[in-house]
Amino acid sequence: MNGFNVLLVDDELEFLDTLIKRMKKRGLQVAGVNRGEDALAWLDREPVDVVVLDVKMPGLDGIETLREIKNRRPLVEVIMLTGHANMEVAVQGMELGAFDYLMKPMDIDELIYKLQDANRKKSLQEQRIKRKQEELGTRR
Amino acid sequence: MNGSGIHDSHYYRALKRSIVGIVMLVALTPLLLISVMSAYQFHTAYQDKVLAHLSEVVEKHAREIDRFLLERLVQVKVTTRTYSYQQLSSEPFLKQLLQVLQEENQGLFVDLGLIDDAGIQVAYAGPFSLEHADYAGAEWFQQAMRSEIYLSDVFLGLRKLPHFIVAVRHNWEGRQWILRATIDFIGFNRLVEAVRIGETGKAVILNRAGEYQTSSPSEPTIDAALLRRILKVEDQAAATGNGASVPRLPGLLDLKASQPGKEVRITQAAEPTGGRTSIYVTTPLKNGNWFLIYQQEKADAFRDLYRARLVIIGLLLVGGLLILATTILLTDKVIGRITQADREKEMMNEQVIEAGKLASIGELASGIAHEINNPVAIMVEEAGWIQDLLSEVPIPHADNAQEVTRALEQIRTQGARCKQITHKLLSFARKTDPRVHQVQLNDLVEEVLSLSEQRARYAGVTVARHLTPDLPPVSISPSEMQQVLLNLINNAVDAMEKQGGALEITTRLDDGRVVVDVADTGPGIPQAARDGMSEGAFDYLTKPCDLEELVAKVQEAVAQGR
Structure with missing residues (x-):
């Protein structure tokens, strides 16, 4: 159930550290970076299933990072995390293909449910693609 | 005018004053200029016309009087040439002659007398008993003896009544005789007084010495001294032979100098008594021995002119007042509009400032909400972390464990509340x-x-x-x-x-x-x-x-x- 890789992206180091510790305790495979650029670099190196992305960050902000992630790895699901009730940004994120959004401070259980949902969606998507490929393969 | 805030009432009053001032200046200046110029033109033309008319009338009368005097002289002269000494020295004949003359001249001749070279009246016909009167000492007799014909000034004489004499000297039988006729003073006056124009116009005759040769009209008498001064000017004019270079006397204003050939002179002077200004038209009579002086009050002479001037001034005043009233009314309206516009602008400014304030408050709230949510998130996470840790290693004391769990739960709850508050704050702070x-x-x-x-x-x-x-x-x-x-x-x-x-x-x-x-x-x-x-x-x-x-x-x- 929890055998998937999560990447947390947030510029608040204290928040990031505690969240990683708590999630690890719940048996999730979590890594964390505090910059959008680092997140993209991590995606290139490591397998990631779901990204939790803070909207407001210095450097590459949440929306830009999201756009770039979806560009490079369309199957990776992204959950947006907003520090304030900026619905416009959240809606924009959804339009760009984010799975969902959450507002800080959030309940950890809620986050984990969302992560699981996102991962489930990703797995379904992958299975569907696999099936299609197989169909295409047999036809060929 | 202050930079911010509404203008004070002083500003609007000053604005009103300057608008009214400028409009009045622009509106009234041409009006006044046109009025003054046309009034001056009219004044000059009309005055010339009036003065020309006056001199015409006076000149005509002077000629009439001159002719009258000449006729009397000629009549007496013809009598001396026609009749002999014997006829003239007989009183019945003289009486008859006087009667004829009176009939011919509407009774202008009062009496007739024949006087010898010693000044004794030899024969007399007339209402007074002047037979054998001695005129040897009389001035007129001496003058008459010198020239062939003589016309005297008015004097009282032996009869103690104002009269004047027409005397003609003639030589009969080697002796000088003088035939003298007395002219009716009242009749002569009537001739002069016939010159009447307007209400105050009147004429008198003065001799060179400034003595009245006619009874001056009773009501307001012409000041003799003033007349003498006017005559003095006349004298000087005569002396220089030309009216142009006459030195001006104080209080006299030459309106029209006598021109050669047209012996009329018009002078303006204030009456010393009444203070009114009158016009004096002077023309010489009797070869310059007498002067016919016509006087008319200026206000009377130029009555029409002054009336026209009053009308113009009245129209100007009414027009000016109308312009002023209209200007003030319109300016009041304009100022009212400006005041209202200023007030509205002021209100708009306030609203804009208010909106700006709200916007900046919104931005501030948004910033605060964001800044608060992050630390709150950390706090909630840390509390959650403690909960996680405690679930592994329970606290020994059961009561404490319960309390710590409750406290951590409270932190979570309050964190969620913070989130709610900032969320709502933001949804309203947004533009x-x-x-x-x-x-x-x-x-x-x-x-x-x-x-x-x-x-x-x-x-x-x-x-x-x-x-x-x-x-x-x-x-x-x-x-x-x-x-x-x-x-x-x-x-x-x-x-x-x-x-x-x-x-x-x-x-x-x-x-x-x-x-x-x-x-x-x-x-x-x-x-x-x-x-x-x-x-x-x-x-x-x-x-x-x-x-x-x-x-x-x-x-x-x-x-x-x-």
Whole structure:
């Protein structure tokens, strides 16, 4: 159930550290970076299933990072995390293909449910693609 | 004029003064110039005309008088040539002769007398008993003896009555005799007094010495001294032979100098007694021995001119006053408009400043919300982390463990509350969005109430909502409608803050319209404010939601009314 890789992206180091510790305790495979650029670099190196992305960050902000992630790895699901009730940004994120959004401070259980949902969606998507490929393969 | 704020009344008064001043200057200057110029032209032309007329009349009369005197002389001279000494020295003949002369001349001859070279009157015919009177010492006799014909000045003589004499010297039988005729003074006066123009025009005759040769008209007599001064000018003119270079005498103003051939001179002088200015027309008579002086008051002579001038001045005054009144009225209107425009501008400025303030408060709130949520998130996470840790290693003391769990739960709860607060704060701090959406009004009311409820509770106001379920969605700008409702609720809470009360919000469907009623138990709106409200304030409230489907009818119900 929890055998998937999560990447947390947030510029608040204290928040990031505690969240990683708590999630690890719940048996999730979590890594964390505090910059959008680092997140993209991590995606290139490591397998990631779901990204939790803070909207407001210095450097590459949440929306830009999201756009770039979806560009490079369309199957990776992204959950947006907003520090304030900026619905416009959240809606924009959804339009760009984010799975969902959450507002800080959030309940950890809620986050984990969302992560699981996102991962489930990703797995379904992958299975569907696999099936299609197989169909295409047999036809060929 | 101060940079910010409304202009003070002094500024508007100064503005009004300068506008009125400029308009009056521009309007009146040409009017005055035209009036003065045409009045001057008219004055000059008319004065010339009047003076020409006067000199004409006076000259004509002078000629008549001259002719009259000459005729008398000729008559007497013809008598001396026609009759012999014997005839003339007999009194019956003389009487007969006088009668003929009187008949011929309307009784102008008073008497006739024959005087010898010693000055003794030899024969006399007339009403006085002057037979054998001795004229040897009389001035006229001496003058008459020197020249062949003589016309005397007026004098009293032996009869003690003003008269003048026509005397003709003739040589009979080697002796000089003088035939003398006395001219009726009254008759002569009538001739002179016939010169009357206007109301004050009158004529007199003076000799060179300035003595009256006619009885001056009784009512206002011409000042003799003044006449003498005028005559003096005449003398000097005669001396220089030309009227042009006469030195001016104080108080006299030459209006028209006598020209060669036209022996009329017009002078203007103030009467020393009455102070009125008169015009004097002077012309010589009797070869310059006498002067006919015609006097007329200037006001009388130029009566028409002065009347025209009065009319012009009156018209100018009335016109000027009309222009002034119109200018002031119009300027008042203009200034009123300017004042109103300034006031409106001032109000707009205030609104803009207010909007700016709100916007910056919104930005500040947004920043604060964001900045607070991050630390709150960290706090909640840390509390969660402690909970996680505690679940592995329970605290030995059971009571403590319970308390710590409760405290950590409280941190979580309060963190969530912080989130709620900032969330609501932000949703209102956001710029008002005029875009129209399909909105469920009940949700909007709930949202607004959730924000105001806390405050209402503190103010001792209970909030009751009667929201009709399943209202059709309405097309409005949610943020503007939120503002309207929030203002209404806040006002209601403000009004009830002192003694508490109840706030009632109702949504209902009325004839196809969704209606929101906001009612409170506050003191209501004072009557004075209510009057103003019906004009504009209510408009202000309904305008943001002035949409087809929705009329947000705001009913501020008074406590007594409900």
